[in-house]
Amino acid sequence: MGCGNSKVLPEASKKSYVSVVQSLVAFSKGHEDDDEPKKQKKKQKNPSFSASVDNPHLGPSSKQQIKQRQEWNKVPRYKDKFEPRVTARYDIKALIGRGSFSRVVRVEHRATRQPFAIKMMEVEAPEGREVCDSELAVLQRVSHANVIQLVEVFQFPQRVYMVLELATGGELLDRVVSRGHFTERDATQAIQMILAALVYLHSLGITHRDLKPENLLYYHPGADSRLLVTDFGLSAFAKSWSLRTTCGTPEYIAPEMLLRRPYSCAVDMWALGVIAYILLSGTVPFEDDSRTRLYRSIVRGKYSFRGNPWPSVSNLAKDFILRLLVLDPATRLTAEKAVRHPWVVTMAANSSMTNLHRSISQNLRQRASRSSSRCPSSSTTSSTDASSLGRLMPPETKPKQQQQGRAAGLIQPQRAIQPRARGHKEHQHHPTKALDSREG
Numbered sequence: 001m002g003c004g005n006s007k008v009l010p011e012a013s014k015k016s017y018v019s020v021v022q023s024l025v026a027f028s029k030g031h032e033d034d035d036e037p038k039k040q041k042k043k044q045k046n047p048s049f050s051a052s053v054d055n056p057h058l059g060p061s062s063k064q065q066i067k068q069r070q071e072w073n074k075v076p077r078y079k080d081k082f083e084p085r086v087t088a089r090y091d092i093k094a095l096i097g098r099g100s101f102s103r104v105v106r107v108e109h110r111a112t113r114q115p116f117a118i119k120m121m122e123v124e125a126p127e128g129r130e131v132c133d134s135e136l137a138v139l140q141r142v143s144h145a146n147v148i149q150l151v152e153v154f155q156f157p158q159r160v161y162m163v164l165e166l167a168t169g170g171e172l173l174d175r176v177v178s179r180g181h182f183t184e185r186d187a188t189q190a191i192q193m194i195l196a197a198l199v200y201l202h203s204l205g206i207t208h209r210d211l212k213p214e215n216l217l218y219y220h221p222g223a224d225s226r227l228l229v230t231d232f233g234l235s236a237f238a239k240s241w242s243l244r245t246t247c248g249t250p251e252y253i254a255p256e257m258l259l260r261r262p263y264s265c266a267v268d269m270w271a272l273g274v275i276a277y278i279l280l281s282g283t284v285p286f287e288d289d290s291r292t293r294l295y296r297s298i299v300r301g302k303y304s305f306r307g308n309p310w311p312s313v314s315n316l317a318k319d320f321i322l323r324l325l326v327l328d329p330a331t332r333l334t335a336e337k338a339v340r341h342p343w344v345v346t347m348a349a350n351s352s353m354t355n356l357h358r359s360i361s362q363n364l365r366q367r368a369s370r371s372s373s374r375c376p377s378s379s380t381t382s383s384t385d386a387s388s389l390g391r392l393m394p395p396e397t398k399p400k401q402q403q404q405g406r407a408a409g410l411i412q413p414q415r416a417i418q419p420r421a422r423g424h425k426e427h428q429h430h431p432t433k434a435l436d437s438r439e440g
């Protein structure tokens with residue numbers, strides 16, 4: 001179950017507006033031969049919000065069946081798009097989902113019959129190439145039980161195929177909703193695994209920059225499954241405080257990033273605070289239909305523990321969140337310190353074992369139905385969607401509200417929703433050359 005919003009991608013320069021729009025239109029057109037109308041496509045990416053799968057009267061297994069049928073209907077077309085060198089080795093089984101520049105399919109290794117996922121990335125457009133390069137740069141370097149593992153890569157001029165371990169256990173929040181029982185102890189189990197990944201990634205100088213529940217997948221459906229951090233398309237290598245590009249998913253973006261200050265891997269720790277808050281309540285700490293107001297409340301660090309199930313949540317759990325949602329990144333818990341927080345170390349042993357499940361899933365469902373009624377595609381918008389192209393507008397055409405945001409020293413929400421092109425403007429603001437190649 002997604003709890004996110006459309007992504008904020010690294011900023012493009014004013015000059016690149018036109019080329020970016022053109023390349024995105026071209027990219028979208030390139031997909032018009034796909035099997036279904038645009039509206040349906042958006043649903044595919046996040047099935048939790050699709051009309052049929054959304055039906056509250058359907059049980060999880062019926063929803064799963066609908067999802068599988070939808071996926072199977074699409075297999076032949078995707079097979080056609082795969083390079084023979086890839087299909088010679090892997091049998092394409094089903095489409096799992098799609099991202100801004102990618103398709104993810106379930107495959108089987110022809111010789112071993114072992115299942116894998118293949119992420120096929122379109123790299124003709126510079127934005128796709130950049131996202132792909134970022135993801136590859138990280139995946140080729142990492143090996144950790146809680147980070148998705150790259151198995152092999154096939155590179156072609158137009159497409160790159162990443163063979164990944166297949167995660168079949170679903171997204172973090174889907175599991176919370178489907179299990180029927182959820183306590184603080186369960187929350188700490190998930191947090192421990194995310195933290196293990198973050199300690200590892202941060203020790204390598206890798207900042208994920210788009211940490212959110214949708215990018216946290218369980219390896220298998222069993223209760224003892226590993227939780228995997230996925231989607232490194234926005235990740236960056238950097239020494240501390242050298243990152244500058246604003247990107248991520250609005251509700252999870254750290255205040256220092258919104259204020260255009262140089263930032264570090266501490267932005268992932270802020271996102272972890274947001275995830276912990278969602279995990280324990282089914283609500284988000286910072287939420288507003290207006291992106292300007294959302295960003296304002298983030299930079300003010302204004303949130304509360306009001307409403308259900310917060311009265312049943314321990315003070316220690318709240319303390320953990322309070323130490324992550326700290327405005328000053330220098331005093332925010334690091335991953336190393338967060339694993340030693342008493343709530344995490346004891347796995348909430350001293351907290352009540354209250355079942356928070358009912359309130360959490362109720363809140364998540366309410367949020368899902370609110371966002372689908374507000375804007376059917378809001379949770380699934382990608383930069384290739386037509387709706388997103390509408391956001392690529394020059395500053396002078398922006399509504400007054402956003403101009404006020406600029407006056408407040410925040411990034412401008414509309415301009416922030418841009419395809420992943422290099423942030424030339426960022427360099428004007430920050431003349432110091434960034435150490436990270438994606439930033440520089």
Ligand SMILES: Nc1ncnc2c1ncn2[C@@H]1O[C@H](COP(=O)(O)OP(=O)(O)OP(=O)(O)O)[C@@H](O)[C@H]1O
Nearest residue numbers: 096097098099100101102104117164165166167231
């Ligand atoms: N290794 C994997 N195993 C199983 N499912 C996966 C795997 N990798 C990605 N997915 C799923 O495939 C879908 C597309 O993922 P992908 O990372 O390409 O894009 P995204 O993160 O959804 O979107 P964006 O490109 O905008 O970041 C998602 O639903 C994701 O959960």
